Amino acid sequence: MKHFKAMITITLRKSILDVQGKTVEHALHSTNFTSIDQVRIGKYVELTVHAADAQQAMSIVDDACKNIIANPIMEDHHIALEEISVGEHA
Amino acid sequence: MKFGIVVFPGSNCDHDAWYATSHSAGAQAQMLWHKDTIIPSDIDCVILPGGFSYGDYLRCGAIARVSPIMSAVRKHAEQGRFVLGICNGFQILTESGLLPGVLLRNVSLSFICKDIHLRTEQILSPFTSSFDQGQILRVPIAHGEGNYFADEQTIHILEQEQRIAFRYCDANGNATIEANPNGSINNIAGILNDKGNVLGMMPHPERCCDPLLGNSDGLGVFTSLMQTVGLY
Numbered sequence: 001m002k003h004f005k006a007m008i009t010i011t012l013r014k015s016i017l018d019v020q021g022k023t024v025e026h027a028l029h030s031t032n033f034t035s036i037d038q039v040r041i042g043k044y045v046e047l048t049v050h051a052a053d054a055q056q057a058m059s060i061v062d063d064a065c066k067n068i069i070a071n072p073i074m075e076d077h078h079i080a081l082e083e084i085s086v087g088e089h090a
Numbered sequence: 091m092k093f094g095i096v097v098f099p100g101s102n103c104d105h106d107a108w109y110a111t112s113h114s115a116g117a118q119a120q121m122l123w124h125k126d127t128i129i130p131s132d133i134d135c136v137i138l139p140g141g142f143s144y145g146d147y148l149r150c151g152a153i154a155r156v157s158p159i160m161s162a163v164r165k166h167a168e169q170g171r172f173v174l175g176i177c178n179g180f181q182i183l184t185e186s187g188l189l190p191g192v193l194l195r196n197v198s199l200s201f202i203c204k205d206i207h208l209r210t211e212q213i214l215s216p217f218t219s220s221f222d223q224g225q226i227l228r229v230p231i232a233h234g235e236g237n238y239f240a241d242e243q244t245i246h247i248l249e250q251e252q253r254i255a256f257r258y259c260d261a262n263g264n265a266t267i268e269a270n271p272n273g274s275i276n277n278i279a280g281i282l283n284d285k286g287n288v289l290g291m292m293p294h295p296e297r298c299c300d301p302l303l304g305n306s307d308g309l310g311v312f313t314s315l316m317q318t319v320g321l322y
Contacts, residue, residue, distance in 0.1 A: 016239065023199065068148070
């Protein structure tokens with residue numbers, strides 16, 4: 001059994017107007033960060049998972065994202081996986 | 091006619107729902123605990139009340155959706171019995187898939203707490219049968235995430251099947267952009283499921299059922315159900 005740390009980024013789907021991102025973008029522009037565009041604001045979730053291998057770990061975490069951690073109607077999720085030693089905290 | 095009102099940790103409109111159904115509408119009402127695994131067979135309508143179940147952690151309604159009572163609520167709905175989700179209850183219904191779509195953050199990014207106007211769009215449902223077609227109601231809203239969204243196809247189906255129960259409008263009944271408090275697609279304030287036995291709405295009918303509080307426009311939601319069940 002291997003242990004992994006999953007780093008999950010959740011953002012609103014591209015088809016949905018991210019009002020919070022737009023507001024921050026305007027704030028950046030009005031403070032002269034005019035080269036910054038396309039601000040998207042999301043959530044970050046970190047967790048550990050044990051599985052036989054990385055593929056299985058990815059499958060478990062992806063399933064969890066689709067079922068609870070993200071709402072696929074409005075959110076996209078991206079998972080980055082990293083193997084950790086037993087007992088290491090995320 | 092008996093209502094069962096589910097109490098989740100963080101529900102805060104459960105007692106208002108109890109008062110509206112038992113005192114104002116004159117039905118029987120019973121509180122149900124979120125850890126219960128069955129809905130008593132004498133409950134005709136389950137109410138998922140407003141509030142901030144589980145502190146709105148993760149997403150509004152996302153944790154309540156997996157609480158023990160929700161399997162029983164799903165069965166209750168599958169049997170054709172009634173489920174009414176108000177505000178956070180509506181969010182729980184969309185999270186659990188009992189109603190389509192999602193409730194996004196209000197376009198203004200603000201929590202909005204005020205009276206708005208609703209136009210009754212569908213009076214053939216068990217929740218709205220005591221209203222007149224197009225009847226304008228004044229009902230309070232209090233939410234930060236009430237911006238109804240669904241994909242184009244879902245909206246098309248909801249419109250075509252006349253499953254929009256209520257739409258935000260102005261005092262004259264016009265569903266304008268200005269009268270839309272939160273950015274909801276097509277000014278949608280409440281929708282029905284395909285069988286018509288589940289209603290989710292962001293406005294709070296239970297908060298306007300007693301003339302002593304100056305407004306009883308919401309009472310019709312509960313009396314409609316009582317007429318439907320036939321014990322009114």
